[in-house]
Amino acid sequence: MIDYQGKWALITGASSGIGEAFARELAKRGAHLVLVARRKDKLHKLATELMGRYQIEVDVLPIDLASIQGAYQVYIEVQKLSRSIDILINNAGFGVSGKLQETSLEKNQDLILLNVLSVSNLTQLFLPEIIKKKNGMIINVASTAAFQPTPYMSTYGASKAFVLSFTEALWAEYHQEGIHILALCPGPVDTEFFKVMGGDEALLLKRDNPQSVVKAALEGISQDKSYVIPGPKRNYWLTHLSRFVPRKMVAKISERILRPR
Numbered sequence: 001m002i003d004y005q006g007k008w009a010l011i012t013g014a015s016s017g018i019g020e021a022f023a024r025e026l027a028k029r030g031a032h033l034v035l036v037a038r039r040k041d042k043l044h045k046l047a048t049e050l051m052g053r054y055q056i057e058v059d060v061l062p063i064d065l066a067s068i069q070g071a072y073q074v075y076i077e078v079q080k081l082s083r084s085i086d087i088l089i090n091n092a093g094f095g096v097s098g099k100l101q102e103t104s105l106e107k108n109q110d111l112i113l114l115n116v117l118s119v120s121n122l123t124q125l126f127l128p129e130i131i132k133k134k135n136g137m138i139i140n141v142a143s144t145a146a147f148q149p150t151p152y153m154s155t156y157g158a159s160k161a162f163v164l165s166f167t168e169a170l171w172a173e174y175h176q177e178g179i180h181i182l183a184l185c186p187g188p189v190d191t192e193f194f195k196v197m198g199g200d201e202a203l204l205l206k207r208d209n210p211q212s213v214v215k216a217a218l219e220g221i222s223q224d225k226s227y228v229i230p231g232p233k234r235n236y237w238l239t240h241l242s243r244f245v246p247r248k249m250v251a252k253i254s255e256r257i258l259r260p261r
Ligand SMILES: NC(=O)c1ccc[n+]([C@@H]2O[C@H](COP(=O)([O-])OP(=O)(O)OC[C@H]3O[C@@H](n4cnc5c(N)ncnc54)[C@H](OP(=O)(O)O)[C@@H]3O)[C@@H](O)[C@H]2O)c1
Pocket: 012, 013, 014, 015, 016, 017, 018, 019, 036, 037, 038, 039, 040, 063, 064, 065, 066, 091, 092, 093, 094, 095, 114, 141, 142, 143, 144, 185, 186, 187, 188, 189, 190, 191, 192, 193, 194, 196
């Protein structure tokens, strides 16, 4: 069992959904927190609640990570606070829905800045100190969308394929140095994600709850897994089916499933 007591965890996208669930679970396990997202009020409310309930310290960094400098700002602020991070959870992310030419170029650019660049930069910036820690860990939130192309959410699926590949590569590079690195790949989860993305009601599938997704991630970490796909077994089999089918066919099947009704 990994002891989280007294460790410092930095969680991006902690103002709602899976990030908030990570904050609650790690606080319960005794970790101090640095919470990052844009909505300052939500972060402060959560910080106050968690500090009142548990014997922990919580810092709040309202920073927009959909920018080139976002990750550096977080890193500098953490240094100013003299916090030494043991656990990095790159969770902030969003999706853009629609046929590419009908979506906003600016939104797709922000998606890549947030879902790809901030994950890569925060990981590289915090890795040196995490390596020095006993049981240091990095959890990058990918998605089942990482395993095949996602027509009508093309940039989103591609961004999560980056997160999965990047994280698995780092797992292979570092897991023998005592650091835990995991790609968390949930299917649909009941969060603000779908409201933020907008788009088609067909995506209103049966959803997991964020708490069970977080528990699956921490269990995966304790088993030194490189990735986990929480939720019903069909999430696992659907993502792995694509390995046995020609890539063109996978793209066509995905298009049929994700086509707006
Ligand atoms: N829900 C699903 O079905 C599902 C499935 C698989 C993977 N995921 C992934 O899970 C992660 C968490 O999403 P969620 O489902 O919990 O959705 P969510 O409830 O919408 O949470 C997204 C979080 O990201 C933060 N965020 C968004 N833009 C940001 C920015 N520019 N800078 C800093 N923070 C930003 C949001 O906070 P602010 O708005 O306050 O900035 C919020 O805290 C994402 O990476 C998502 O792709 C979700």
